[in-house]
Amino acid sequence: MAKALPANLEQIEVNLKKLTNQRTRSSLLGIAILILIFFGGTLVSLEANAGSFGRGIANFFNYPRDLFVDTFEMGWKYWPRVIKYIPELIITLNIALFSTSIGFILAIIFAIFSSRNLIRNKRVIQFTKFLMDVTRSFPTLIIAMVFLYLMGKSSLPAVIAITIHTAGALGKLFTEAIENCDGKPIEGLSSVGATWTQKIRFSVLPQVLPLFLSYGILRLEINVRESTILGFVGAGGIGEMLAALIQWNYGADVLACMLLLVGTIIALDYLSAYWRHKLIGANQ
Amino acid sequence: MSSSLAIQRENIRKLFPDTFKQARKSRLRGQIIFFLVLVYLIVGFFTLDVVDIPKKWKPQNAAMFVLDTYAHKDHVTMKWENHEDIKIAFEGNYRSVYGRDNLDKSIPDWFYKNSDNVGNVVEFNNKGKAILYKDKVEIVNFPKYERDFTIKLNSNGKPYLVGSEDLVIEDLKGFRITENRVEFRPTLYERIQVYPKKVEIHRYSIGWKYFWFDFSSPLEPYSFFEALGLTFSKERVVPEMSNLKLFLTEIKDNEAFMHGRVWWAMLETIVMAVLGTMFATVMALPLSFLAAYNVTPIKALRFTLRRLFDTLRGIDFLIWSLIFLRAFGPGPFTGIFAIGFTDTGTLGKLYSEAIENTEKKQQEGVQSTGASKFLQHRFGIIPQILPIFVSQSLYYLESNTRGAVIIGAMGAGGIGLQFLGALGTGNDFENVAYMAILVLAVVIFMDRLSAWLRRILIGSDQLIVR
Numbered sequence: 001m002a003k004a005l006p007a008n009l010e011q012i013e014v015n016l017k018k019l020t021n022q023r024t025r026s027s028l029l030g031i032a033i034l035i036l037i038f039f040g041g042t043l044v045s046l047e048a049n050a051g052s053f054g055r056g057i058a059n060f061f062n063y064p065r066d067l068f069v070d071t072f073e074m075g076w077k078y079w080p081r082v083i084k085y086i087p088e089l090i091i092t093l094n095i096a097l098f099s100t101s102i103g104f105i106l107a108i109i110f111a112i113f114s115s116r117n118l119i120r121n122k123r124v125i126q127f128t129k130f131l132m133d134v135t136r137s138f139p140t141l142i143i144a145m146v147f148l149y150l151m152g153k154s155s156l157p158a159v160i161a162i163t164i165h166t167a168g169a170l171g172k173l174f175t176e177a178i179e180n181c182d183g184k185p186i187e188g189l190s191s192v193g194a195t196w197t198q199k200i201r202f203s204v205l206p207q208v209l210p211l212f213l214s215y216g217i218l219r220l221e222i223n224v225r226e227s228t229i230l231g232f233v234g235a236g237g238i239g240e241m242l243a244a245l246i247q248w249n250y251g252a253d254v255l256a257c258m259l260l261l262v263g264t265i266i267a268l269d270y271l272s273a274y275w276r277h278k279l280i281g282a283n284q
Numbered sequence: 285m286s287s288s289l290a291i292q293r294e295n296i297r298k299l300f301p302d303t304f305k306q307a308r309k310s311r312l313r314g315q316i317i318f319f320l321v322l323v324y325l326i327v328g329f330f331t332l333d334v335v336d337i338p339k340k341w342k343p344q345n346a347a348m349f350v351l352d353t354y355a356h357k358d359h360v361t362m363k364w365e366n367h368e369d370i371k372i373a374f375e376g377n378y379r380s381v382y383g384r385d386n387l388d389k390s391i392p393d394w395f396y397k398n399s400d401n402v403g404n405v406v407e408f409n410n411k412g413k414a415i416l417y418k419d420k421v422e423i424v425n426f427p428k429y430e431r432d433f434t435i436k437l438n439s440n441g442k443p444y445l446v447g448s449e450d451l452v453i454e455d456l457k458g459f460r461i462t463e464n465r466v467e468f469r470p471t472l473y474e475r476i477q478v479y480p481k482k483v484e485i486h487r488y489s490i491g492w493k494y495f496w497f498d499f500s501s502p503l504e505p506y507s508f509f510e511a512l513g514l515t516f517s518k519e520r521v522v523p524e525m526s527n528l529k530l531f532l533t534e535i536k537d538n539e540a541f542m543h544g545r546v547w548w549a550m551l552e553t554i555v556m557a558v559l560g561t562m563f564a565t566v567m568a569l570p571l572s573f574l575a576a577y578n579v580t581p582i583k584a585l586r587f588t589l590r591r592l593f594d595t596l597r598g599i600d601f602l603i604w605s606l607i608f609l610r611a612f613g614p615g616p617f618t619g620i621f622a623i624g625f626t627d628t629g630t631l632g633k634l635y636s637e638a639i640e641n642t643e644k645k646q647q648e649g650v651q652s653t654g655a656s657k658f659l660q661h662r663f664g665i666i667p668q669i670l671p672i673f674v675s676q677s678l679y680y681l682e683s684n685t686r687g688a689v690i691i692g693a694m695g696a697g698g699i700g701l702q703f704l705g706a707l708g709t710g711n712d713f714e715n716v717a718y719m720a721i722l723v724l725a726v727v728i729f730m731d732r733l734s735a736w737l738r739r740i741l742i743g744s745d746q747l748i749v750r
Binding site: 034037038041042044045048049050053056057059060062063064094095097098101102133134137138139140141142145146149150151152154155156159225228229232233239246258261262265266269 | 329340349594
C-alpha cells in the first residue's frame with residue numbers, strides 16, 4: 001500500500017509525524033510547568049498559612065452553619081432585619097453608579113485621545129495609553145486606602161478610587177472599539193468637509209455608542225462589587241456595615257447583608273446580560 | 285446655492301416622512317436620557333458629598349504624605365537643660381542614632397561646631413543654617429530671607445522670636461508661633477521647632493536612604509554595586525559569614541524596607557492568584573461540558589449547573605473570602621479558594637457558552653466515522669474551544685492578581701495586608717510608596733505575561749469571546 005503513494009505524500013507523512021511529536025513534547029512541557037507551579041504554590045501556601053489545610057477543610061461548613069442557625073432561631077422576625085439594611089445597600093449602589101458614570105465620561109475622553117484613527121500625534125497617544133495603563137493597574141483598594149488616610153472616613157475616597165480605575169479600564173476597551181470601527185463613514189464626512197468634532201459626533205459615536213454602553217453596564221456590575229469591598233476599609237455603605245456585624249458576631253444580621261448583596265449582584269447580572277443583549281444584539 | 289440645497293432637503297423630507305419622524309423620535313429619546321443622566325449626576329454630586337472635597341482635602345496633609353514617599357529626614361534634638369547633649373537620629377528612630385559608640389556610625393558632615401567654637405551648626409541642603417547655643421537658636425543664611433532670626437526662651441521658659449514686634453508679616457513668612465512653640469518652616473524640606481523643653485530640627489533630603497542596607501547594617505557604608513563587588517572578594521566584611529551570604533541576609537532583613545517580608549508577601553499574593561485561577565479552570569472544565577446543551581441531554585442537570593454557576597459568581601469573592609477566612613485562617617488558602625470558587629462560576633458560564641457556540645459540522649464529521657460520544661467531544665469540540673479556554677483563563681489571571689491584593693487586605697495576608705499595615709503606622713510612607721510601586725509592577729507584569737502567553741499559545745492576544 002505504502003509503495004503506491006507518491007513521494008511527496010510520504011514526505012507529508014514524515015512531516016506530520018514530526019509535528020505531532022513536537023506538539024506532544026510542548027504539551028508535556030506545558031503540563032510539567034503547570035504541575036511545578038502547582039506544587040511550588042502549594043508549598044508556599046502551606047508555609048504561609050496560619051491554620052492547616054486539613055483543619056480548614058473540616059471547619060469549612062462551621063461558619064455558614066452558625067449563620068443559618070442564628071437566622072432560623074429568629075423565625076419570621078428575620079425579614080424586617082433584611083429590610084433594615086436596604087438604605088446601606090442604596091449607598092453602595094449610589095457610589096457605584098455615580099463613579100461609573102463619571103468614569104465612563106472620562107474614559108470616552110481618554111479613548112478619543114488614544115485612538116490612532118482620530119489623533120495624528122503619536123506623543124499624545126502614547127501618553128494617554130500610559131495614563132490608562134497606570135490608572136487601570138492600581139487596585140482600587142490601594143487608591144481608596146490612600147485617600148481614606150488623607151481625607152478621613154467618608155464615601156468620597158471610594159468614589160475617587162472607582163472613578164480612576166473605571167476611567168482606565170473602560171478607556172482601554174473604548175480605544176479598541178474606536179480603532180476597530182468602520183473607517184468609511186469618517187471618510188465620507190471628511191469628503192464633505194466636516195470638522196474633527198463633527199466627524200466624531202456623526203461617524204464614530206453612532207458606531208461605538210452601543211458597544212460603549214454595553215461595556216459600561218458590565219463595568220457597573222463590577223463596580224457594585226468593588227464599592228462593597230471598599231466599604232470594608234471604611235468607605236461606608238453595606239460593606240462597612242457587614243464588616244462591623246462580622247466583628248460583633250451578629251450572625252443573623254451578617255446573613256441578612258449577605259443575602260441582600262448576593263441578591264443584588266445576581267439581579268444585576270441578569271439585568272446587565274439582558275440590556276447588553278438588547279444593545280448589541282439589535283445592532284449586529 | 286444654499287436655497288437650492290434647502291429645496292432639495294425639503295423634497296427629501298417629503299419623500300420619506302416616516303424616516304424623518306423616526307429620527308426625530310429617537311433624537312428626542314436620546315435627549316431625555318441625557319437629561320435624566322444629568323439630573324442623576326447632580327443628585328449624586330450632593331448625596332455623595334462631592335461638594336465637600338475642597339473641605340476634606342487638606343493640602344498640608346497630602347503634601348506631607350507625598351513628601352515622605354520620596355524623601356527621608358533626620359531629626360536633631362537638643363534639650364535646653366543640657367545643650368551639649370545633641371541627638372541626631374534617622375527619622376527620629378531611637379534605634380538609628382548617629383554617633384553612638386556601639387554602632388560605629390559617625391556624625392554626618394552637615395553637623396559641626398560653629399566658627400566661634402560655642403554653637404553647634406545644623407546645615408540644611410539649601411545652605412541655610414540653624415545654630416544651637418546654650419540659651420538661643422540662631423537661624424541664618426536662609427535663601428529668600430534678607431535677615432537672620434534668633435529664638436530665645438523668656439523668663440517663664442516659653443520660646444519667643446527676638447524682635448518679632450518690629451517685624452512685618454512679610455518677614456514672618458514661614459513662622460508659626462503659638463504659646464508653647466515657635467516653628468520655622470520656610471519650605472517643606474526644613475523645619476525648626478523650639479519648645480520650652482527642647483529644640484527639634486527636621487532636615488529632609490530627597491531619596492530612599494537605606495533602601496538596600498539599613499542603618500545598622502555592616503554593609504551600609506557601601507553602595508549597592510560596591511557591596512555586590514565585595515561579594516567577589518575574599519576578604520570578609522564580618523568574620524561570621526561570607527560576603528555573599530551577608531549581602532543577601534542584609535538586604536532581606538532590612539529593617540526600613542523589609543524586603544524579605546514584602547517579597548514573601550508578594551509571592552503569597554501571586555500564589556493566590558495563580559493557584560486560584562488554576563483551581564477555577566480545573567473545576568470549570570468538566571462542569572461546563574455538563575452544562576452545555578449540545579453535550580448533556582438532561583435538562584435538569586444543565587439547569588442545576590447553570591444556577592450553581594450563577595450562585596458561585598453571585599456570592600462574590602468578598603463573601604467567599606470571609607467564609608474561608610473563618611475556616612483556613614489568614615493565609616493563601618483563603619485567597620486561593622475565594623478566587624477559585626468565584627471564578628469557577630464565571631469561567632463555567634463562559635466555557636459552557638463557548639461550547640454551545642461551537643460549529644456542529646466538525647462533531648458531525650467525527651460522528652460519521654462511527655466514533656463514540658466521548659471521542660466526538662474529544663475531537664469535535666475540544667479543538668475548537670481550547671483556544672477560548674486558554675484565552676479566558678489567562679485573561680482572568682491578571683484581574684485575579686488585583687483581586688488577591690484585595691483579599692489579602694481583608695485579612696488573608698500577602699501584600700494587601702502589609703500595605704494596610706504600613707499605611708496604618710502613619711509615618712512609613714516610603715514603604716507605602718514602595719509597595720504600591722511593587723503591586724503596580726507585578727500587575728502590569730501579569731498583564732503582559734498573560735498577553736504574551738495568549739500570543740504564543742493561540743496566536744492572538746485579544747480576548748476571544750466566542
